[in-house]
Amino acid sequence: MTLASVGRTLQELRGFTAVRESAYVYPVILSTHVACIALFGGLILLTNVRLLEWCLTDVPVDEMIERFRPWKQLGFVVMVGCGSLLAASKAAEYFVNPFFQIKMALLGAIGVHGTYFRRRVYRPAGAAISAGNARAAAVLSLALWVAVATMGRWIAYYDAP
Amino acid sequence: MSEASANFLNAHEWAYGMTEVAHIVALAVAIGLIAVVDLRLLNQGIVHATPGRVLRATAIGTLIGFIVAITTGFMIFSTDPARYFAHPTMRLKLVLLLVALGFNYTIHSRVARGSRSRVVCRSVAVVSLALWMSVVFSGIFYAFT
Numbered sequence: 001m002t003l004a005s006v007g008r009t010l011q012e013l014r015g016f017t018a019v020r021e022s023a024y025v026y027p028v029i030l031s032t033h034v035a036c037i038a039l040f041g042g043l044i045l046l047t048n049v050r051l052l053e054w055c056l057t058d059v060p061v062d063e064m065i066e067r068f069r070p071w072k073q074l075g076f077v078v079m080v081g082c083g084s085l086l087a088a089s090k091a092a093e094y095f096v097n098p099f100f101q102i103k104m105a106l107l108g109a110i111g112v113h114g115t116y117f118r119r120r121v122y123r124p125a126g127a128a129i130s131a132g133n134a135r136a137a138a139v140l141s142l143a144l145w146v147a148v149a150t151m152g153r154w155i156a157y158y159d160a161p
Numbered sequence: 162m163s164e165a166s167a168n169f170l171n172a173h174e175w176a177y178g179m180t181e182v183a184h185i186v187a188l189a190v191a192i193g194l195i196a197v198v199d200l201r202l203l204n205q206g207i208v209h210a211t212p213g214r215v216l217r218a219t220a221i222g223t224l225i226g227f228i229v230a231i232t233t234g235f236m237i238f239s240t241d242p243a244r245y246f247a248h249p250t251m252r253l254k255l256v257l258l259l260v261a262l263g264f265n266y267t268i269h270s271r272v273a274r275g276s277r278s279r280v281v282c283r284s285v286a287v288v289s290l291a292l293w294m295s296v297v298f299s300g301i302f303y304a305f306t
Contacts, residue, residue: 064207071206
């Protein structure tokens with residue numbers, strides 16, 4: 001069983017075939033995916049710029065993180081939901097596409113990033129956040145998200161041999 | 162130099178791909194930062210600061226995002242201007258973009274800076290979000306229509 005055959009089986013499921021072959025559902029899902037990237041991206045960017053102490057320094061950083069959290073979670077769920085539908089409907093091409101594979105690995109790295117900095121930065125539970133940790137978390141987060149967006153766009157540029 | 166390949170982006174696929182990435186990242190920065198102001202107008206997000214302060218803190222980022230997104234947009238447009246300009250969905254996108262930009266730098270910024278009633282703040286935030294989402298949707302639908 002290869003990645004390509006798993007992908008083929010997945011995309012032949014009736015729901016995913018319907019998404020792939022639809023005239024409007026596919027672009028609506030893609031547009032929603034990109035719209036969420038924009039909305040979610042602004043929250044991520046501003047949080048990271050605040051962690052770097054470049055703006056709104058009088059707003060407590062833990063309060064900003066706390067207030068943004070439900071919106072980030074909502075954006076993330078819709079974005080990943082739409083992205084999963086798009087990928088599953090073209091799974092045979094996507095699973096063997098190196099840009100898609102790198103994108104998934106980068107999303108895994110974002111998971112590791114979130115876990116590592118969870119207590120240190122994102123949920124400090126009253127403890128002070130060290131400036132070094134805040135800077136490291138911000139720079140890595142920005143780099144990882146820009147890389148994810150880049151790989152996402154480049155999926156379209158891969159020609160299977 | 163009249164052939165299409167004279168355009169740098171048509172001659173180099175990687176340059177075209179990089180330009181598209183810059184376009185998407187820049188539009189995410191601009192629209193995302195406007196959305197943070199809209200959230201504040203909806204009394205969500207950074208409630209610690211006034212909408213005016215959130216607007217001032219994000220304005221430079223939004224402007225840089227716009228400049229990069231519009232510049233890269235023109236670069237992509239220049240790879241096949243006749244086709245882009247003749248396309249009804251692209252024309253719709255350009256009109257929506259002009260309306261959204263106009264709204265952002267007039268009514269939106271004035272309401273964010275002033276102390277308006279809750280109804281006005283909410284309405285402006287909803288219109289702003291709807292306009293920017295319509296720009297994104299028409300940009301994607303262009304490729305499918």
